[in-house]
Amino acid sequence: MITVDEVVQLCQELIRIDTSNPGDHSGPGERVAAEYVAEKLAEVGLEPQIFESHPKRTSLVARIEGEDPSRDALLLHGHLDVVPARKEDWTHDPFGGEIADGCVWGRGAVDMKNMDAMILAVVRQRLREGRKPPRDVVLAFLADEEAGGKWGAQWLVQEHPELFEGCTEAVGEVGGFSLTVPGDRRMYLIETAEKGIAWMQLTADGTAGHGSMVHPDNAVTALAAAVGRLGSHEFPIRLTKTVRAFLERACMAYGVEFDPDDPEKCLAEIGPLARMIGATLRNTLNPTRLDAGYKTNVIPQEATAQVDGRFLPGYEAEFFATVDELLGPDVRRDFVHHDHAVETEYEGALVAAMESSLTSEDSGALPVPYCLSGGTDAKAFARLGMRCYGFAPLRLPPDLDFSGMFHGIDERVPIDGLQFGVRVLDRFLDRA
Template sequence: MGLIRTHVNPQAQGEIVIVQPSAEDEVVELCQELIRIDTSNPGDHSGPGERAAAEYVAEKLVDVGLEPTILESHPKRTSVVARIEGEDPSRDALLLHGHLDVVPAQKDDWTRDPFAAEIADGCVWGRGAVDMKDMDAMILAVVRQRLREGRRPPRDVVLAFTADEEAGGKWGAQWLVDEHAELFEGCTEAVGEVGGFSLTVPGDRRLYLIETAEKGIAWMRLSARGTAGHGSMVHRDNAITALSSAVGRLGAHEFPIRLTKTVRAFLERACEAYGVEFDPDDPEKSLVELGPLARMIGATLRNTLNPTVLDAGYKVNVIPQEARAQVDGRFLPGYEDEFFTTVDELLGPDVVRDFVHHDSAIETDYAGALVTAMEEALTSQDAGALPVPYCLSAGTDAKAFARLGMRCFGFAPLRLPPDLDFSGMFHGIDERVPVDGLRFGVRVLDEFLDRA
């Protein structure tokens, strides 16, 4: 562990000089070591938890003089928070946050062991390489270098490494906000994941997508009840029939396109970069140029519903009394009421719903000094950078921190190869992050902290 190197200066009678690693040197090893700590989150408390990773992070912060707080919402469900004092404590504080948990991975599905963190083909491979132990490592590397060199940020910076984001944050960011809001005192802006990555466009230029909005989450549990009985008889109130009809209606429904301010701004700038005309009457036409990223951007044009779980019955000749399903619903900022009105119409009177998890959509303006700091940090390291706002089709811990009044952004900067299916890395097999991308990211984050 560690990249501290020593050498002997022959002119100084054997004096040992300690050469500290730069953030660019250290970030790759930090990313690897975090990946090797299995923090798989199956959605309950049956996984290994985040305790080992939290202790690792806390040790790295203590090593450079910080006093992190380790907080446990449930055995092994662990988060870490630390504050760096800025040069001007009268200014509002900035939150940098990253989650420590990852979704599970089946080793047999992968080309390489998902928890070995091998380096191959110029990438670090493993579960969490992009979601989001890469950003955790970048934050640690930059903070450690700055503090070793005595470089404080212009204002207070709070660091939060959270548990449970992959299951909605109940035992991580949400718990921290509910139980320990004092740790984030003064924070008015927050920077986290799924933003700042590049998309190559014509002319040796790259769009860097900065997240300013997220769709809301409605993970719903559906149930229908009927009369249990023998499968050979006529039953007109079959719970499975009622539920499956409703699930079919949900799955087949296509919501109308709703162009939010963030999505419209992204499409206009993307079309300009590709040299095509933006047609607000047919915005889906713009997605053709985006390649694999079209999956993510396309999902931000409308609300969505996807059935994901069905559960009913226990024997072929027994009609069950109850049938159950789960549905993943996502709604755009400003369209939550429309979403649920439609859901209830599609369900009809025979199916009831409640929530597995429900969280709001968030959106902030692509404007202000922090946005300028992001843009300038990117262009300082990539002359072909074209920063643009975008809306994330999924959700992050930003939803919890927004409840404290923070403006939230996704900014985990990575310069990516043109042919890498980055959106496919999230929760996918063979997840990996380019080594050069990690090194680029720490340079950008360092510049960003100087300007933020």
């Protein structure tokens, strides 16, 4: 039977390894964390392979042989990098891995060293006991997810696709966590879709000149007008199959009527999570950066801005047609980062294994599919034809704003939530 004590120590030790990813190669990288994970896996008989796509940008892959290697394999993946954190903003040291108020605190406690620790704890225990999974399981601990995965999952998929031979399904982050609903029950959100990413740089060209003169060809004016149009535009609601399925089940759990003509009205019932779910009802555009000029009385000949765009599965063409119409002829766009939307069916044996593993540990569990407003390494693995899910199971207290801690301050994960997750993942591997 699985024990749950080790997961807390693993989570603490992973958090104490600073893997901050500022979006370039100036951070500490993932090398130390990858070597730590490799050591933990080698201790129980695996032979992990370490890959360095760029100095210090390091990923690790290992394969566990299953009882029936002829079956399709399952990929379990997690990323080792985290977004940066400033110590002075936090109640506890973001890289201290401290325990306080029944939680492990630190950067990555939510995104996603909690899941890394749960995978490690389950795998180590199973291999110590000689318990093979029913089919081959590939483990991937990855670099660079927080900057789009160019040096992690995307690099491995492009340069070493043979590592994932036979994998038809993948399980990763941002799913499986609970949301308390009336009747002392909990919805567990299983990710089956995520929006596409369009990080864009906008550029307007003009004529340089003296700030004291009349100047109709002003790049700053043209860019500012375009950015204003983008930032104030509201896309129409588009109910994808995943979002509709979530809202129907959420409305049922809260005892309210689902109105397909006004799906937003039920969001008020689900508390802070409404921010994440609300963003999956439509495409979105958010200006994030502006840059122009070098002196107050000099009109620059170029002005630039950056915009974070996200589009729903099936609505990429509509999204870019709208963007180009809003930009107009005087502003051009280039990609900073562009990746596709993904969506898979909420059905089949793997979904049944997730659901039964949750209900075995929580009789009040209500598993539901949902769409993530952000993006994960699932985008890279979907390119290899895998059906991708987010399933990092955590039973959470009703008052914890879990979704609000992604990239926020004071990230923390309840110890009993980690222990719950270990038990669920162990059952899941038996049934997957």
